[in-house]
Structures are given as structure tokens and as C-alpha cells.
Amino acid sequence: MTPSARLQSAIELLDAIITAARGAGPAADTVIAAYFKTRRYAGSGDRRAIRELVYLAIRRAGERPENGRAAMLGLAENEPDLRDLFDGSPHGPAPIANGESPAPASAVPAWLAPRLAHVDTGALLERAPLDLRVNRLKADRGDVLDELPGAAPTRFAPSGLRLADSLPVEQHPLWRDGAVEVQDEGSQLIALACRAQPGETVVDLCAGAGGKTLALAADMGGEGRLIACDTDRGRLSRLPPRAERAGAANIETRLLDPNREAEALVDLLGVADCVLVDAPCSGTGTWRRNPEARWRLTPDRLGRLTSLQSRLLELAATLVRPGGRLIYAVCSLLDEEGADQVATFLAAHPGWRAARPFPAPGIDRGAGVLLSPSTDGTDGFFVASIESPC
Ligand SMILES: C[S@@+](CC[C@H](N)C(=O)[O-])C[C@H]1O[C@@H](n2cnc3c(N)ncnc32)[C@H](O)[C@@H]1O
Secondary structure: OOHHHHHHHHHHHHHHHHHHHHOOOOOHHHHHHHHHHOOOOOOHHHHHHHHHHHHHHHHHOOOOOOOHHHHHHHHHHHOHHHHHHOOOOOOOOOOOOOOOOOOOOOOOOOOOHHHHOOOOHHHHHOOOOEEEEEOOOOOOHHHHHHHOOOOEEOOOOOOEEEEOOOOOHHHOHHHHOOOEEEOOHHHHHHHHHOOOOOOOEEEEOOOOOOHHHHHHHHHOOOOOEEEEEEOOHHHHHOHHHHHHHHOOOOEEEEEOOOOOHHHHHHHHOOOEEEEEEEOOOOOHHHOOOOHHHHHOOOHHHHHHHHHHHHHHHHHHHHHEEEEEEEEEEEOOOOOOOOHHHHHHHHHHOOOOEEEOOOOOOOEEEOOEEEEOHHHHOOOOEEEEEEEOOO
């Protein structure tokens, strides 16, 4: 493909990504994969170059652009050579007309900027590293390090590794044997904040496909009860095969009915040593992995998420035994999803006490801790550890 044809493809892809973001459609990666499936003429070099252009344009625009062409005209402001590729050639984009407006550059949507004033938002858009968690049920970090040249131990998570280059992890024997899982160091630290012990009863209330459940299982040495819940059947169904690969035999999954979650949890009332609420959230802390998520968040959606988060926090509290632990986490840097939620909870529940979830890293924020790409090199998270009265 000519450079102009690549640019035109990137514009078409951006159009599809913008439409998907407007209507809660598929994520950018899914849109890109579907686009190339029907365009076999694009070779691997073309695909790489087009993808690169698409993500550069996405990262540059905090607000959802009008269309793909505006997004790309915006990128051409940073990279003037791109302007020459708007050349009207057979597969290239039409020449730039007088008065055409490029999408403005910004790190975050304007309505969110004041709420993220405490964050280095530029770092939220840098490329994310690839971290692995070594599964201690099957392997030892030192041994895995020997097999992965260029990997280094993570700074704070004791079972983590950071890879120097991206690697098709799922094709690696270490992954196939269950010795490693892909997991950001921040997520590893949240599992660590649970201080799950062998023999305990631990509930992972929003387990999804079980990323943190598997880390908890390793901390429990496979002993005790680990109940992984979620309302999303598809996500939860991905956990059992992962647990099998990881050699984690003590996980039970429980599908919850949205708005009737408590009905499936009656037997756990007041008995859990620890409940993890890894709540559904805006994902502002993971924008470096999903930069187009900035185009999807609206005040309405944020409002729905914060209501759900406070409901889940209340539900989780009913499951914790006297003296037990409630760990609340969101991959968001917004106070309304993090520190404010915990402050409201503590005000309504006298006797519950917050403690720092781990000695380092993170910056204290309200009753919890914020992890962020700029200060800790992890995805952005808020995490709080709250103990119930005895
Ligand atoms: C941040 S994700 C969890 C990620 C997961 N813990 C991990 O480490 O991979 C939040 C999860 O909450 C689930 N969820 C949404 N509403 C829920 C509800 N009412 N009760 C329980 N889980 C819910 C979503 O389906 C989603 O899987």
C-alpha cells in the first residue's frame, strides 16, 4: 500500500472507532481486527503502520473527534509530513481544503480535566509496559526470570516481572503451563492488599475472568474457599479453564443476578475473612491501554457507575465477618469512584477502620491509596483496605 493509502485506511478505521465509541460499540482493538480481516491486501507492514497512525491519532485527542479525517488532520499538526499524504491519489485521502478543522489536542476530555487535576494526565497516555505475574502454585520468580531474557522483577509486587519488549505471551510454554499470567503490577498489588491466607474464606465479588482471583488463589496456596462472583456470564466462564491451567483447585464461581446479587450470597453473610470489591468503573487509570475509552465516558455513565460502586461496597460489607477485611479497588483516578466512595462508607459505618493497604507504593488519597503511571509505573488505581469491627 502507498503511504497515502495507509493514511486513508487509518482515517476509515478512526471513523469506525469513533462510531463505536459514540454508541457503546466494540473497543478499538476489536474494530481494527475486524477491519483487517476483510482487507487481505494489507500486509503485515501495512497493518503495523496503519495501527500506529490510528493509535497516535487516538492518543492525541482527549475529546471524541467529529470524524476520522478531523482526527488525522489533528495528528498532521504534530507530524507535518502527513499533510503531504492528503494528495487525492486513487486510494489516498482528498487534499486538505481551506477551512477544514483538525481535532483539537488534549490529554483528557474538558469535563474531566478539573477532576483529574491531581494526576499527571500525560503519563496516562504513555505506552504501557507488559507485566507478568509468576504463579507461585507452579513456579518460582527466579526460575522464570532465567527463562525470559530481558525481563526484570517488578519494583513492589513480589511475584511480578516486567518485560523489556512485548512478547506473544500466550504462545509461550510458561503461559501454556500456567507458570505465568499477564497482569499489571498495580493489579498484583491489589490482590496483595487482600492479605489472603491459606484456609481463609475469601470472596472476589467482581471477579470478571478472574485475573485477581488467580493471584488470590496463589496467595492461599490453594487452601481455603475462594468464591469468585460476577454478573457477566461470559467473563466468569473464562475463569475455570484459567484456574485449571494455574493449578488453582479452591475456586468456586458464582453467577450473580444484577440487582439481586445478595440472593446468591446468603450463605456467606458475615463469614468472609476478606471480600475484594474490584468494582466496575470508568477505567480512567487504564487509558494508556485503552486511550479511546476517553471518548466513551459521559457524566451519565459515570453517575451510574458510582451508584453501582456504592451499592457493591454495602453488599460486600454484609459478607465480612467481624474483624474481617474489605478491600475496595477501582482502576480509576477519579475521587468520586475512589476516595469519596470510601469516605461515604466510613461515615455510614462507624467502627470500620481504614489502614494503608500496603506500605509502598502509592500516594495517600482519603482513606486509601492512589497508584498511577507517573508515580508508580503501574496502571492507575485507587485501593482502600477497611477492617470491620470485632
Ligand atoms: C474491574 S472489572 C473486574 C476485573 C477482575 N477483578 C480482574 O482482576 O480481572 C469489574 C467487574 O465487575 C462486574 N460487575 C458489574 N456489575 C456487577 C455486579 N452488580 N455485581 C458483581 N459484579 C459486577 C463486571 O462484569 C466486571 O467483570
